[in-house]
Amino acid sequence: MPAPPPDIAALLAARDTPRVWSLLVSLFGDVAQSPDARLSGAALGRMTEPFGVKPEALRVSLHRLRKDGWIESTREGRRGFYRLTETGHRESRRASPRIYSGTALAEEAFVLLWDPSATPPDALTSAAVTLSATSALSPRPAEDAGVLSLLLAPSEPVPAWIRAKVCPKALVEQSRALLTLLEAVAAWRAATAEHQNASASAVARLLVLHEWRRLVLRQPTLPDFVFPKGWQGPACRARARALLASLPRLTPKQIEALGSLC
Amino acid sequence: MPAPPPDIAALLAARDTPRVWSLLVSLFGDVAQSPDARLSGAALGRMTEPFGVKPEALRVSLHRLRKDGWIESTREGRRGFYRLTETGHRESRRASPRIYSGTALAEEAFVLLWDPSATPPDALTSAAVTLSATSALSPRPAEDAGVLSLLLAPSEPVPAWIRAKVCPKALVEQSRALLTLLEAVAAWRAATAEHQNASASAVARLLVLHEWRRLVLRQPTLPDFVFPKGWQGPACRARARALLASLPRLTPKQIEALGSLC
Numbered sequence: 001m002p003a004p005p006p007d008i009a010a011l012l013a014a015r016d017t018p019r020v021w022s023l024l025v026s027l028f029g030d031v032a033q034s035p036d037a038r039l040s041g042a043a044l045g046r047m048t049e050p051f052g053v054k055p056e057a058l059r060v061s062l063h064r065l066r067k068d069g070w071i072e073s074t075r076e077g078r079r080g081f082y083r084l085t086e087t088g089h090r091e092s093r094r095a096s097p098r099i100y101s102g103t104a105l106a107e108e109a110f111v112l113l114w115d116p117s118a119t120p121p122d123a124l125t126s127a128a129v130t131l132s133a134t135s136a137l138s139p140r141p142a143e144d145a146g147v148l149s150l151l152l153a154p155s156e157p158v159p160a161w162i163r164a165k166v167c168p169k170a171l172v173e174q175s176r177a178l179l180t181l182l183e184a185v186a187a188w189r190a191a192t193a194e195h196q197n198a199s200a201s202a203v204a205r206l207l208v209l210h211e212w213r214r215l216v217l218r219q220p221t222l223p224d225f226v227f228p229k230g231w232q233g234p235a236c237r238a239r240a241r242a243l244l245a246s247l248p249r250l251t252p253k254q255i256e257a258l259g260s261l262c
Numbered sequence: 263m264p265a266p267p268p269d270i271a272a273l274l275a276a277r278d279t280p281r282v283w284s285l286l287v288s289l290f291g292d293v294a295q296s297p298d299a300r301l302s303g304a305a306l307g308r309m310t311e312p313f314g315v316k317p318e319a320l321r322v323s324l325h326r327l328r329k330d331g332w333i334e335s336t337r338e339g340r341r342g343f344y345r346l347t348e349t350g351h352r353e354s355r356r357a358s359p360r361i362y363s364g365t366a367l368a369e370e371a372f373v374l375l376w377d378p379s380a381t382p383p384d385a386l387t388s389a390a391v392t393l394s395a396t397s398a399l400s401p402r403p404a405e406d407a408g409v410l411s412l413l414l415a416p417s418e419p420v421p422a423w424i425r426a427k428v429c430p431k432a433l434v435e436q437s438r439a440l441l442t443l444l445e446a447v448a449a450w451r452a453a454t455a456e457h458q459n460a461s462a463s464a465v466a467r468l469l470v471l472h473e474w475r476r477l478v479l480r481q482p483t484l485p486d487f488v489f490p491k492g493w494q495g496p497a498c499r500a501r502a503r504a505l506l507a508s509l510p511r512l513t514p515k516q517i518e519a520l521g522s523l524c
Contacts, residue, residue: 111375146422
């Protein structure tokens with residue numbers, strides 16, 4: 001008999017507590033993107049407590065996010081509410097396609113090569129991965145006619161040193177660990193589909209979303225075929241997408257109504 | 263009425279005297295590639311005199327070529343004879359395809375990119391043009407799997423700085439000057455085709471061959487589409503080939519029988 005799939009509380013207990021401000025950014029970005037959406041401090045506490053977040057750490061992070069202009073707070077009697085600022089909304093919207101897209105971040109890779117005696121081109125935005133002092137790998141050809149832009153065909157053998165520049169070993173490891181986690185969540189989901197409670201589903205969704213977001217925002221915007229062997233990004237993307245589709249996104253009102261998971 | 267085409271003696275008189283040893287290498291490579299071919303000092307004098315070569319300069323150059331192991335000499339009574347050594351034969355044979363071919367030196371160009379933290383690959387022979395500390399342009403892909411080799415399609419826009427690395431301005435200038443010279447020789451050939459003397463033809467052939475050889479041995483082995491605008495290599499190749507076909511290659515015996523041009 002196979003071991004029973006772990007429940008979400010046990011999965012979370014076995015993990016390190018995430019950075020609280022980052023977990024909150026994941027949560028707000030998922031459920032509070034409409035302009036008037038807000039979450040109470042109490043609801044935030046219930047959603048983050050299963051991750052190991054202590055009330056004091058939550059307060060500190062909320063303070064930090066407010067100071068950074070990401071969220072703003074209001075009070076109603078003794079209850080505090082938090083919502084995204086305009087900046088927070090904009091940044092969340094900007095990250096959304098990357099996080100929720102079911103397709104690869106890029107389909108094409110271009111090798112850019114510029115004049116060693118010239119300054120690197122402005123066009124080399126954060127999307128490009130530096131290969132050397134005079135070359136980079138980018139999802140787009142350079143606009144500057146002084147830069148040679150060569151399409152890297154998917155059939156081209158990509159040397160290991162280029163793959164390593166695209167994605168360092170630590171990120172490959174993170175993708176492997178994430179795949180293991182997502183498979184555990186999927187097993188739990190499959191085993192408990194009929195009698196899941198809403199709190200567990202909401203926390204599971206936040207776990208999947210947050211961990212996937214941490215990977216996808218770190219990985220360069222380049223097609224999967226330039227990544228190192230062992231990179232589990234595409235498998236993680238497929239798993240995360242399937243889980244996010246099966247674990248419904250709650251409205252702020254529904255979040256408020258949830259009981260405690262623990 | 264158009265100006266009459268200059269004769270070969272006048273064309274040569276208007277030019278600087280070439281490096282004598284290099285002119286001799288051109289001549290031996292053209293007429294003395296068979297193992298037992300030899301040329302007398304007197305015949306070498308008659309062939310090089312129209313280029314402005316003085317007897318003393320000829321002696322010095324023959325001495326140098328002998329010292330370098332390129333030619334060897336024998337005497338028959340008071341006459342000295344010169345022929346290619348085994349080394350001279352080998353080097354002449356090696357340069358021949360490049361000089362006499364009617365087609366471009368290369369059809370394809372590959373951008374090679376290697377790991378900045380690794381040593382440059384051995385495979386980067388003299389055929390490749392260095393683009394930066396970690397990249398080169400080569401007529402062949404690298405054999406080393408650690409080097410990214412990307413085909414540069416002829417349709418690809420090639421930045422000016424790459425064209426300049428492939429062929430410096432001085433070489434572009436040389437190709438322009440050569441084209442002007444070859445056109446003058448072709449005009450002379452067309453105007454005098456029916457009453458040319460053998461000496462003038464032989465000297466004209468040596469002039470065409472030597473000047474074309476100087477260009478083609480300097481240019482990198484890369485397809486014409488990566489050269490700078492203004493590069494006249496392809497036009498020179500076509501002209502030189504047509505002239506070499508119409509100005510017959512003489513045997514050493516025929517060279518000996520020639521009279522003086524001047």
